[in-house]
Amino acid sequence: MNKIAILTSGGDSPGMNSAIRSVVRCALSKEVSVVGVSHGYQGLIEKRFCDLGRRDVSNIITRGGTFLKTARSKEFYSKKGRKKAHQNMSEKGIDGLVVIGGDGTFKGALVFHQEFDFSVTGIPATIDNDIAGTQETLGFDTALNTAMDAIDKIRDTAYSMDRIFLVEVMGRKSGAIAVHSALAGGAEDLLIPEMEQSVSSVLKKVQQGREAGKKSWIIIVAEGSGKTLTLAQELREHIDDVRVTVIGHVQRGGSPSAFDRILGARMGSAAVQSLLQGKKHHAVGWFNDRPVTYPLQKAIQHKQEDFSEFIELVQILT
Amino acid sequence: MNKIAILTSGGDSPGMNSAIRSVVRCALSKEVSVVGVSHGYQGLIEKRFCDLGRRDVSNIITRGGTFLKTARSKEFYSKKGRKKAHQNMSEKGIDGLVVIGGDGTFKGALVFHQEFDFSVTGIPATIDNDIAGTQETLGFDTALNTAMDAIDKIRDTAYSMDRIFLVEVMGRKSGAIAVHSALAGGAEDLLIPEMEQSVSSVLKKVQQGREAGKKSWIIIVAEGSGKTLTLAQELREHIDDVRVTVIGHVQRGGSPSAFDRILGARMGSAAVQSLLQGKKHHAVGWFNDRPVTYPLQKAIQHKQEDFSEFIELVQILT
Amino acid sequence: MNKIAILTSGGDSPGMNSAIRSVVRCALSKEVSVVGVSHGYQGLIEKRFCDLGRRDVSNIITRGGTFLKTARSKEFYSKKGRKKAHQNMSEKGIDGLVVIGGDGTFKGALVFHQEFDFSVTGIPATIDNDIAGTQETLGFDTALNTAMDAIDKIRDTAYSMDRIFLVEVMGRKSGAIAVHSALAGGAEDLLIPEMEQSVSSVLKKVQQGREAGKKSWIIIVAEGSGKTLTLAQELREHIDDVRVTVIGHVQRGGSPSAFDRILGARMGSAAVQSLLQGKKHHAVGWFNDRPVTYPLQKAIQHKQEDFSEFIELVQILT
Amino acid sequence: MNKIAILTSGGDSPGMNSAIRSVVRCALSKEVSVVGVSHGYQGLIEKRFCDLGRRDVSNIITRGGTFLKTARSKEFYSKKGRKKAHQNMSEKGIDGLVVIGGDGTFKGALVFHQEFDFSVTGIPATIDNDIAGTQETLGFDTALNTAMDAIDKIRDTAYSMDRIFLVEVMGRKSGAIAVHSALAGGAEDLLIPEMEQSVSSVLKKVQQGREAGKKSWIIIVAEGSGKTLTLAQELREHIDDVRVTVIGHVQRGGSPSAFDRILGARMGSAAVQSLLQGKKHHAVGWFNDRPVTYPLQKAIQHKQEDFSEFIELVQILT
16 A cells, blocks of 8 residues: 545544644555545545645644535445546545444445445544444544533523423434533433433423422533424423523534544544455544544444443433 | 622523622621622522621632522512512611622512611623623623634634535524624624624625635624524525534633622722612613713613624625 | 432533533433532531532533532541432432542442442543543543643744753543643653653653754653652753743643543433442443443552553654 | 834734734735734744634634744844844735734834834733733633632642641732732632731631641642742641642633633724824724724733632631
8 A cells, every 4th residue: 555545524523633643654654656636536536635744733723613614425425426536536646535424324334445446445534423333433522511601601501590491412313412511510310312201391390309409400411303393392381481492513623622533533443444455434432542444334323322331310300 | 788699590601700799898898797698699688698798708709600500580579579689688687789780680689678667789691791881891801702702713713724604693582692702702793683684694694705805704693593404404405514603602601801890899899888878779880981970770670782883894894 | 210419529620510410410311310429528428419400501511620510528538428429419319429520439339239239320531641540530631631731832932043842741540641731732752740750861861852953842741750850950960941830730621622521421411320220339430432330349440551562662763 | 104014023822823823814804914923022033933824723712722833032132133124024025913822922013113113912811910001811711711720629628637728820020910819719818929927827817727726738839939848848847738729820721711712802903903003103902892003012910919819708707
């Protein structure tokens, strides 16, 4: 392997820059040159290439987002688009590709590998931590801390005004941010996609709590539960002064936490090693405090998580 | 004056605790004792009194919200409620009252003074910075920094994905947080109540900018402009990938900034002095870097602010 | 088991309050009552006991340090002191003890168990992450992020002024904070107790770097390496403008990170379970993303860590 | 005026980048072109020039330090050096110069103006807030918040362990950071250059406080008082467990606060206006919440500050 390309695709997440820097510098240290591709897979099709030296990735680890930019590419969904991408890489002499992103990104990489027998490695990056086969993804720890900081701030008003707050955190399919931020933020209750809890049972607990003298209440709702508005309406029919806060895109940005920067650095290093060892269709994962590699095929499956212990603990600690 | 009461009323804001601590300790240093009233004016009616010593206000300056809690009191709007409040204070031997809050709080204090010739002093606390006669209110600086941090985080995604973001910040009648956070956050445009700018002129600027190669765009919208949804719809008709983030109640909480803690400490000291000097219906304000006192009558008028210079500067700096 | 006591001992670390809250509420949920002991082992001797209900641990998870206070107790080193402690606990009807602290704390707990066959459980809390048998200790993640934030700020000046900075981070026997913060902060080099690197080899690398055009340089030195001053002198003999910053006690405080709060909550729950299962001399550890329990005997051994992979990566990524 | 140069000189401070961006974009909006000079006055001598367009100053306001870099220039102290600088600017067609820095920077600018009748404007930037004629300098608010955050963290340990901490903050000639951070951080005492307070009187207060039951104690010492070590020794002779923390260079960096970013934006705009109005030797100051301009001659005088009110308030609030 003489030259690899690197791109970020799908939603951005904090720590992507740390992974890019690590891939670039680890590859260069093994005398493999690196081509940066901007705007994700679309950049492969449009030849948005730039050679990356050591200095080009200076001073980026402190920044959220991705300096290579990211995009969602419709063209890459088509065989024709992928063919163009492959041709552009061949012309440029690229013989390996590192992609950083979530499960859509990984599916694209696997198809690309299958069609052209091209060597690809995936680094999992998504604040939702919903990639199968890895305990951690880039950006989750930072997003969790951002959500927790928001909950801490909201508690100041909840406490001062004896109020009920619904706080919606990100997570389309996964309740990972919700359960972790509920536990870290000391929330009183939570609603997540993975959990059977009716809106009326939440209401009942709030009413019982208020009768017992507990006035302020923070309930974390995962975006993907789709129940924020229903719960707000239900509560408002019985209780004054219910407020809804949607933390939103703030969770996607910000300077990465130490954990995410280290994860990026170590996963980037593992990705380069994996390619150099001849693995052609692997993802880098994180297991028991170390990077591991495993087939992309496994990474694109649905991640089944059991949050029951977390949920129980949130309720005991309320 | 031998004994004063202190309460916080209306919405909470960061720095209230610093003002409470300062009032308590400054009064005690002049041998005036202090009664804390919880839940605002309602607490006066319900005799929610507790004597406050020096140690009772230890370790509170780092915290947002108000440890005395706050509330909105309907009873205090009635003559009967205020009479009860006055009677309760007389029984307790209280001969002065410090209220910390916004313009609703100040109106209540002034009526109370007029009806019972009771000595009152107001300390302006609202994240909106919309009290007449003072350049600063408690909580504004902290809220502004919180809004700016959110904008900084959102920019990571706006940049990485070439996206348009509308960011709604707090401010029901005032565009103060909006203009300041737009300038501090390097926003591309803004919509505030005090400013005539049509939704279509914003759209036009975004379109021209994108043609000229500027892809990401952050537009700050003051809550009080009421235009967030209209603008989002208008933009979405012409441009893909427009996102809305409502920063919300997060802006009201959090550990106070150095400025707000110092403001609380100095205003609290000035409030005690003002009462001891025999001023009976005054507010503490901030002018040219120092505390001043002036009649509550003036403080409850509409604050007229001219943000034209800020708005122009935001647009030049885009 | 009907009643347990809880104390924090040795140096404080962020996350202790989360663990206390979890122990209290988990025990109460199993109908075990809880006695808080202030000032560590010394509090056992001086009967500094207070009964802890659910509300007594409200609103503490956001705060660093320990609301039970901690201390180093000379008396507890003596048989006589421990006997007094045991007698006090017996009188109070306490039949189990949870201690939160580092390896000195654990040694005390083990001796106490051995002498009186008293049930003890240890929760590892130290920013140094130097307890054997557990991958994580309470406070390490927060301290690491604090050190990293300091490095980020120092880099602003290092970059702007083309300067060399030595940054001393905490870690008496362990280089854990040093290697992790060096990797997360993008430091150029590091000196830790676990690593053979001469002061002169650091100097040489700095000189070569500067000749090659790299002007600013941040070198992380673990407190326990004892080489901060020697290195500063050596560098200053050859290079102008070398600055030393000792981050110091700031690393020990601050609101705990999400990780440390969750760690505290889960370890606290595991500690209560461990006692109720009849384990009498165990520590709670963290392994592969979950709490585990293991004998205190193992926890007080020297933790052998191999940081070679980290060190190599720091040097590749420079 | 057709072309202006801009440079940063002396120590870096947060907000410099905001001022640079504002100068560049305000000048361009008036059709004046801008040359960036790197490494301060030394860059004028070595022709380290680069033309700055609007895009060159994108995404810099969030960062501490100065992207133009700064330096201390010995050559510029000599007439010969300044002549070279003047010649280089003439060749480049530059007819005005904006300098951002502290009083050393301003002195250089004034001499340069006097020798060559060259138009200069100074923007005051120093975390010490020690420039005469302006209430605020760029970087002070950020540094103050950094110092306060450190004090908040240290208090966690001071409280948990009943300890005495001396915390040294920056300020060579000025106690500005010390008095403000002592008030904002709720410190128990302080020592600053502007204040007569003996080390023994501090000791006495600590001893009296401890006898009265107040165990933890934070004393802020301004670097410029030179008394940190003496006080530490004196205290240690009488009290166990006294710790010293020197916050150090951390105070110089970090993402600027909202206040400093706005100050930079508004001062930068005022600097451009001042040059275009034909003012040839002025500084931009901040007075009563607005930018003002005044002769550099006045800015380089010693700033006399009266902190007695602050000091008294710190002591009442302890």
